[in-house]
Amino acid sequence: MKIAPFNASEAFIQDFHDSRPGGTSSALGSLRFQYDDHEWSSTYQLLIRSVPEMPWGRVLDLACGDGHLLSMLRQHLPESWGLYGLDFSSGELRRALEVSDNSTHYVQGMAQGLPYADESFDTVLCHMAFMLMENQPEVLKEIARVLKPGGTFSAIVGGAPSATAIQQCFVNCIRELPRNPDYAEVRFSRSNHDPDRLQTLIKAEFNEVSATNLTIPLTLTPEEAWQWFSGMYDLSTRLVEDLNQVRAHFISQLEDKVHNHILTFHFFHAVKNGS
Ligand SMILES: C[S@@+](CC[C@H](N)C(=O)[O-])C[C@H]1O[C@@H](n2cnc3c(N)ncnc32)[C@H](O)[C@@H]1O
Numbered sequence: 001m002k003i004a005p006f007n008a009s010e011a012f013i014q015d016f017h018d019s020r021p022g023g024t025s026s027a028l029g030s031l032r033f034q035y036d037d038h039e040w041s042s043t044y045q046l047l048i049r050s051v052p053e054m055p056w057g058r059v060l061d062l063a064c065g066d067g068h069l070l071s072m073l074r075q076h077l078p079e080s081w082g083l084y085g086l087d088f089s090s091g092e093l094r095r096a097l098e099v100s101d102n103s104t105h106y107v108q109g110m111a112q113g114l115p116y117a118d119e120s121f122d123t124v125l126c127h128m129a130f131m132l133m134e135n136q137p138e139v140l141k142e143i144a145r146v147l148k149p150g151g152t153f154s155a156i157v158g159g160a161p162s163a164t165a166i167q168q169c170f171v172n173c174i175r176e177l178p179r180n181p182d183y184a185e186v187r188f189s190r191s192n193h194d195p196d197r198l199q200t201l202i203k204a205e206f207n208e209v210s211a212t213n214l215t216i217p218l219t220l221t222p223e224e225a226w227q228w229f230s231g232m233y234d235l236s237t238r239l240v241e242d243l244n245q246v247r248a249h250f251i252s253q254l255e256d257k258v259h260n261h262i263l264t265f266h267f268f269h270a271v272k273n274g275s
Contacts, residue, residue: 001090001108002014002090003088003108003109003110005088005110006110006112006134006135007134007185008183008184008185008186009134009185009186009187009188010088010132010133010134012183012186012233012236012237013089013132013233014088014089016233016236017065017087017089017091017092018089018090018091018092019091020091020231021065021066021089021091021092021094021095022065022066022092022095023231024065024066024068024127024128025044025065025066025068027228027231028042028043028044028128029042029044029068030042031043031216031263033214033216035212035214043127043128043156043214043265043267044068044069044072044127044156045072046154046156046267047069047125047127047154047155047156048069048072048073048076050123050125050152050154050269051073051076051077051123051125051152051154052122052123052152054122055078055080056078056080056081056082057081057082057121057122057123058081058082058083058084058120058121058122058123059073059077059081059082059083059084059121059122059123059124059125060084060085060086060114060116060121060123060124060125060146061073061083061084061085061086061125061126061127062086062111062114062124062125062126062129062130062143063086063087063088063111063126063127063129063130063132063133064085064086064087064092064093064096064106065087065089065092065096065127065129066092066095066096066099067085067092067095067096067097067099067100067104067106069125069127070083070085070096070100070104071099071100074101074103074104079103082105083103083104083105084104084105084106084107084116084121085104085105085106085107086106086107086108086109086111086114086115087106087108087109088108088109088110088111089108090108093106093108111129111133111139111142112133112134112135112138112139112142113142114142114143114145114146116146117146118145118146119145119146119147119148119149119151120146120148121146121147121148121151122147122148122151122152123147123151123152123153123154124143124146124147124151124152124153124154125153125154125155126143126153126154126155126156127155127156128156128157128158130155130157130198131157131158131192131193131198132192133192136192136198136201137201137204140201140202140204140205140206141205143205144205144206144272147272148272149272149273149274150271150272150274151271151272152269152270152271152272153202153206153268153269153270153271153272154267154268154269154270155267155268156265156266156267157193157195157198157265157266157267157268158193158264158265159193159195159213159263159264159265159266160190160193160194160264162261162262162263162264164259164260164261164262165259166220166225166229166254166259166260166261167261169250169253169254170225170229170234170250172253173246173249173250173253174234174235174238177238177239177240177246178238178239179237179238179239180236180237180238180239181239183236183237186237188233188234193266195211195213195266198211198266198268199211199268202268202270203270205270205272206270206271206272206273207270207271207272207273208270208271209268209269209270209271210268210269210270211266211267211268212266212267213264213265213266213267214264214265214266214267215262215263215264216262216263216264216265217260217261217262218260218261218262218263219258219259219260219261220258220259220261221258222250222251222254222255222256222257222259223251225250225251225254225259225261226247226250226251228261229250230243230247
């Protein structure tokens with residue numbers, strides 16, 4: 001089922017996830033990194049650690065995708081916790097339901113208008129989705145509305161692309177391809193990733209807001225780099241007649257060498273007033 005997206009960019013994201021569910025969890029689910037003198041098994045684990053330690057409660061995974069975070073939470077939290085996931089992509093939700101143990105409540109919906117009562121969650125988590133959402137101030141109002149007083153909101157937000165050689169090479173390859181006319185209106189706003197702007201927006205609804213920048217270095221062979229970049233949104237906004245040709249062009253530019261790349265993420269944690 002399709003639900004009406006906010007605009008052309010959200011329509012593109014919905015189409016992309018309907019046709020390619022599970023891409024985020026397969027790209028990031030085992031991405032280990034060091035932070036705060038600790039080795040983390042993935043960015044999802046950071047969100048799990050941010051859930052308040054309580055014998056029971058209710059957690060919402062906002063824009064839950066294929067349910068990867070909720071499956072991890074099912075292992076980590078006591079059974080008495082209620083787990084909820086919302087996403088606007090039916091393809092992602094179908095994938096989530098295939099592996100769900102039926103105790104997790106999935107619903108198709110929009111982050112800008114959450115189908116939940118006021119003060120119904122102890123914590124809201126959001127992994128790699130907030131930067132994609134249109135009207136972020138409205139989304140934050142909705143998150144604050146559905147949280148109980150003293151409830152927490154934690155998000156991992158993707159940072160702006162790093163200016164590495166590998167990134168530049170991909171940008172150059174993409175630039176040569178014509179735009180898909182179906183996606184002519186699609187724009188990815190840089191300001192949606194801007195950590196200072198996001199912190200200001202979050203502070204308008206929450207107190208005790210903390211923000212941490214995470215930098216994860218990668219070394220990629222040309223083929224690994226192709227696997228990484230070809231799964232991203234940018235390529236799908238272009239008309240590609242022969243994907244193998246694009247791949248060969250990208251790989252040949254990387255000259256059979258291993259390349260360094262850097263991923264950046266921002267980790268936000270906030271508490272709703274009135275605990
Ligand atoms: C990059 S994926 C991340 C999925 C999942 N959180 C994860 O990390 O595995 C972004 C998800 O956000 C969802 N999404 C984007 N904008 C949304 C919105 N306004 N309302 C609901 N879902 C949205 C997409 O359908 C997609 O599943």
